Amino acid sequence: MILDILNTLKESRGSDFVTGGHIVTHHQRGDIILCNNQDGSAAPVGNTFDNKHFGLIKTPPDDKIWIALIIAGRNVLIRNTQIPTGPFECKLKELRVLGYHAELVLWDKFFECKTKEAKLAYLNHLIQQAVERERK
Numbered sequence: 001m002i003l004d005i006l007n008t009l010k011e012s013r014g015s016d017f018v019t020g021g022h023i024v025t026h027h028q029r030g031d032i033i034l035c036n037n038q039d040g041s042a043a044p045v046g047n048t049f050d051n052k053h054f055g056l057i058k059t060p061p062d063d064k065i066w067i068a069l070i071i072a073g074r075n076v077l078i079r080n081t082q083i084p085t086g087p088f089e090c091k092l093k094e095l096r097v098l099g100y101h102a103e104l105v106l107w108d109k110f111f112e113c114k115t116k117e118a119k120l121a122y123l124n125h126l127i128q129q130a131v132e133r134e135r136k
Helices: 002-013 086-098 107-112 114-136
Strands: 017-022 032-036 066-072 100-108
Touching: 002 017, 002 032, 002 066, 002 114, 032 114, 066 086, 066 114, 086 100, 100 107, 100 114, 107 114
Parallel strands: 066 100
Antiparallel strands: 017 032, 032 066
């Protein structure tokens, strides 16, 4: 799922504008990281989140809008709900406290999208939702 999401976003935004990485390293899995300028246009991420500083919690490197998409697989949600389990609820809160605009990519919603266009529309909706939530 993470590769599908990365490829979908890279095709849309460009490969220099999307990356994967461990921001909060005490969690098992990494996240998808994007960046927007203050006007909402995509900004390059480049190798900002390379492995040179592996193991260190990473705050946003500048005042741009840094977005973290957390992959929420089947076992991340409480059964028959869209409520994340404790560790993933913590991860959301930690990312937001660090200064990221974080949002969960729900596995069931993502797999309902049958075309690349539908997947991209869902992901763009999540990105917009994450940015708007933090601006409130």
